[in-house]
Amino acid sequence: MQAITRRAGQRYLNPSSSLKSIYPLSDHHYGAECPKYGSTLATKGVGHLVRKGTGGRSSVSGIVAAVFGSTGFLGRYLVQQLAKMGSQVLVPFRGSEDSHRHLKLMGDLGQIVPMKYNPRDENSIKAVMAKANVVINLIGREYETRNFSFEEVNHSMAEQLAMISKEHGGIMRFIQVSCLGASPSSPSRYLKAKAAAEGAVLSELPEATIMRPAVMIGTEDRILNQWACVSKKYGFLPLVGDGSTKIQPVYVADVAGAIVSALQDDGTSMGKVYELGGPEVYTVHQLAEVMFDMIREWPHYVKIPLPIAKAIAMPREILLKKVPFPLPNPEIFNLDQILAQASDTVVSENALTFNDLGILPHKIKGYPIEFLIQYRKGGPNFGSTVSEKVSPDAWP
Numbered sequence: 001m002q003a004i005t006r007r008a009g010q011r012y013l014n015p016s017s018s019l020k021s022i023y024p025l026s027d028h029h030y031g032a033e034c035p036k037y038g039s040t041l042a043t044k045g046v047g048h049l050v051r052k053g054t055g056g057r058s059s060v061s062g063i064v065a066a067v068f069g070s071t072g073f074l075g076r077y078l079v080q081q082l083a084k085m086g087s088q089v090l091v092p093f094r095g096s097e098d099s100h101r102h103l104k105l106m107g108d109l110g111q112i113v114p115m116k117y118n119p120r121d122e123n124s125i126k127a128v129m130a131k132a133n134v135v136i137n138l139i140g141r142e143y144e145t146r147n148f149s150f151e152e153v154n155h156s157m158a159e160q161l162a163m164i165s166k167e168h169g170g171i172m173r174f175i176q177v178s179c180l181g182a183s184p185s186s187p188s189r190y191l192k193a194k195a196a197a198e199g200a201v202l203s204e205l206p207e208a209t210i211m212r213p214a215v216m217i218g219t220e221d222r223i224l225n226q227w228a229c230v231s232k233k234y235g236f237l238p239l240v241g242d243g244s245t246k247i248q249p250v251y252v253a254d255v256a257g258a259i260v261s262a263l264q265d266d267g268t269s270m271g272k273v274y275e276l277g278g279p280e281v282y283t284v285h286q287l288a289e290v291m292f293d294m295i296r297e298w299p300h301y302v303k304i305p306l307p308i309a310k311a312i313a314m315p316r317e318i319l320l321k322k323v324p325f326p327l328p329n330p331e332i333f334n335l336d337q338i339l340a341q342a343s344d345t346v347v348s349e350n351a352l353t354f355n356d357l358g359i360l361p362h363k364i365k366g367y368p369i370e371f372l373i374q375y376r377k378g379g380p381n382f383g384s385t386v387s388e389k390v391s392p393d394a395w396p
Helices: 002-013 073-083 122-129 150-168 189-204 224-234 252-264 284-295 306-319 335-340 367-375
Strands: 064-068 088-093 112-116 134-137 173-177 209-213 237-240 273-276 301-304
Touching: 064 073, 064 122, 073 088, 073 252, 088 122, 112 122, 122 150, 134 150, 150 173, 150 189, 173 189, 173 252, 189 209, 189 335, 209 252, 224 237, 224 284, 224 367, 237 284, 237 306, 252 273, 284 367, 301 306, 306 335
Parallel strands: 064 088, 064 134, 088 112, 134 173, 173 209, 209 273, 237 301
Antiparallel strands: none
16 A cells, blocks of 8 residues: 555656646746746736626735835835735735734735845845736835945835846736935935936836825824924924925825726826825925924924034934944934925926826825824823913913
């Protein structure tokens, strides 16, 4: 009996056996060198999977999306919107095993697939993309670290993803998330790198879609949260310059909705650039007033001239790669952001916007900034301006 079992096992393990797998792993897309990267879910080059169901969480949308940068701010909102329509979302992560756990609950069982990868390892990127038919790049950072420069994070990684997607052969849509104000002539290295990434992506994939969101507002944002923390900690908010720079903040969930809308269209958004700004334009000073009003504190500012702000931020830039230990991340005094805020950042006059994607963006006042109530003194119903604003000089 054991001899019969061994012969039967050898028969099924023999490559020359007449039995063939229904999942061919040796196709020319990565399979020849690395068979384990072959897709068992989506055959390359045949488009989306068959859509099934009514379009809810437990249906199948046909989208298998590899969302690079999904553990970041915008990523959680995009993953949630993709998952609730029945898409499978591949979540590449390079940090802790806990960095993606908040995403697991956003989709049906097995629909959120965390995948460990190294952005400097091409094979690990191919492993993530092997089963995907959509690639979305959210990778970006507004400051440098000892390990990753502006150019590598914001430009080189985007270019690499576009090249691998082109080689893949089965990627139906590629969406690159850039930044409003990206320009080769910008004094900001971050905005320069984002502009270079747009050019590199469109050079490799002319049918790619570029999204340029403005400053994003939301529960985990890196502008109103920082302002509120600094103002509560020190009793004032430092404003670089006179606070007259114009910005057009946008609610982060609207940006995620714009990306999903582009994926669901009939291809009209392919090869186009969209500038995603909110419905209202604020100066930096006006947006700070909105923040102070929501946290119910009297506004106190210290206006710092641009040269002094640069001088305060300069030591980190000089010492960043000269000291043998990591330096703290900048909050208010980020040299590159100081340079970026020297000019207005608003949607261009003839640009494609939310309206072209069928989305009406939220106004900033109201629900999008309700998370700021956590900074109110004594709880959400209290603060220094509980009922009506009375001059502090009239207090006893």
